[in-house]
Amino acid sequence: MAIRIEAPLTKEKIKDLKAGDSVLISGVVYTARDAAHKKMVEALERGEELPFDMRGQIIYYVGPCPAKPGHVIGSCGPTTSGRMDAYTPVLIEKGLAGMIGKGLRDRTVIESMIQHGAVYFGAIGGAGALIAGTVKSEEIIAYEELGPEAVRKLVVEDFPAVVIIDSQGNNLYEIGKRAYRKV
Amino acid sequence: MREIDYKDIVNAVENLCISANYYLNSDVVDGLKRFRDREESPIGKDVLDKLLINAELAREKDMPICQDTGMAVVFVELGQDVHIKGGSLHEAIQQGVRQGYKKGYLRNSIVKDPLRRVNTGDNTPAVIHYEVVPGDKLKIIVAPKGFGSENMSALKMLKPSDGEKGVFDFVVRTVDEAGANPCPPMVVGVGIGGTMEKAAYLAKKALLRPVGLSNPDPYYADMEKKLLKEINKLGIGPQGLGGTTTAIAVNIEVFPTHIAGLPVAVNISCHAMRHKETII
Known part of the structure; x- marks a missing residue:
């Protein structure tokens, strides 16, 4: 049974979520991929403000397809999270509380998640059409020149995801694989 | 003329x-259904169900x-x-x-x-x-x-003495290291022989063969079967969440090679192995 959660996330909710929990996320999430992450980290290095206050927020790693006329958004499944690893710890230090993506994360990200309290959710890679149906509004808020990689504010309703890595560092990719591995 | x-x-x-981009081929859909029916992990089964619903939605709504x-x-x-x-x-x-x-x-x-x-x-x-x-x-x-899966592909110039076992192990290791990244269940394209670039080309071309259709050479058909079985013992499962469906097909293409070499390339596709063709 899926747990319904609201975004942005509270400290208590982050602690409650455990690797393997199925969740339905409703509320605001922000999109960013490689190019936007690079720009955000460079902005911080220059002492500038980020496009949004990271505290409690969830970043969704996605570069959506263009919306057809009459649609909110095009297909919008997750991209591979590992490419954001180099930029992630500094955003977690700024208060980033959740990430939605797919695929493995490196040690530094997981340690930062444990230290500051953050959760990594997996969405179904390649289920872009299904996920598009959960997006209720879309607005570009920064880096428009990046096209599909611009930072967007999305309002989602019952966005399906699974807790992959919780704030204690438990990792479903390891637990799940161990349970079914026969080699 | x-x-x-x-x-x-x-x-x-x-x-x-x-x-x-809109319409997943029926061989891939059938492959996903076949594996859904025998997936042992409940969460893995749920993921495969959602992937099938997604493909149906994309077809109905004309979207990617x-x-x-x-x-x-x-x-x-x-x-x-x-x-x-x-x-x-x-x-x-x-x-x-x-x-x-x-x-x-x-x-x-x-x-x-x-x-x-x-x-x-x-x-x-x-x-x-x-x-x-x-x-x-x-x-x-x-x-x-798509590049989630393309990024997890690999090529190795093996020695002839590495033989069938060397090829087998390299393919399984490449899939194991890819883990959740390429959106499993995968279609695994393998190119063996030729030169470096020929092996890579063969691996890509192997992905075009319909899911469920074996290499016409019984030797390689058998190797495809054994590789698929071994890969599905890795436990990675649908989306890497654990399960018995890590790949739905392994397709091997081969070409003559040099007396000194044994090139092998592994090109990984996600579950949405997309291709369409026409003849003018």
Whole structure:
């Protein structure tokens, strides 16, 4: 049974979520991929403000397809999270509380998640059409020149995801694989 | 000599780009269903169900299966008795990709330079592989390739003494290291032999073979079967969440090679192995 959660996330909710929990996320999430992450980290290095206050927020790693006329958004499944690893710890230090993506994360990200309290959710890679149906509004808020990689504010309703890595560092990719591995 | 019009090629490529991204081929859908029925992990079964629902939704609503609508990889078989009039074949294909990605509301995912990284804005250029064949027909296959899986591919120049075991282990290791990243369940393309670039090309071409169809050579058909079985023991499962379905097919293509070499390439596709073809 899926747990319904609201975004942005509270400290208590982050602690409650455990690797393997199925969740339905409703509320605001922000999109960013490689190019936007690079720009955000460079902005911080220059002492500038980020496009949004990271505290409690969830970043969704996605570069959506263009919306057809009459649609909110095009297909919008997750991209591979590992490419954001180099930029992630500094955003977690700024208060980033959740990430939605797919695929493995490196040690530094997981340690930062444990230290500051953050959760990594997996969405179904390649289920872009299904996920598009959960997006209720879309607005570009920064880096428009990046096209599909611009930072967007999305309002989602019952966005399906699974807790992959919780704030204690438990990792479903390891637990799940161990349970079914026969080699 | 048969004449084919530039515009007909543009239109064909445009349509192929859109249909490949919207409509998952039935062999892949059937493969996913087959594996869903025997998946042991409940969460894995749920993921496979959602992938099937997603493919159905994309078909019904005419929208891309996945937001990574890929780099357009185009395989061309040009009959030697064909003459293209009204423009070049190369430009016709690029123009078809440009129009297809725009009209189909597909994502522009190509950067002009690998290091300076500015989006070209129209998803061109496509990667085109040409083959000249007998006859007066033009066959075009469009295979949009997403990079979640492309990034997990690998190539190794093995020694002849590494033999079948060396190839087997390299393929399994490549899949194991890919883990959740390439959106499993995967289709695994393997190219063995030739030269370095030939092996890579064969691995890509192997992905085009329908899921469930074995290599015609019983030796390689057997190896495909054993590899698939071993890969599905890795435990990675649908989306890497654990399970018995890590791949739905392993397709091997081979080519003669040098007495000193044993090149092997592994090209990984996600569960949405997309390709459409037409003959003009």
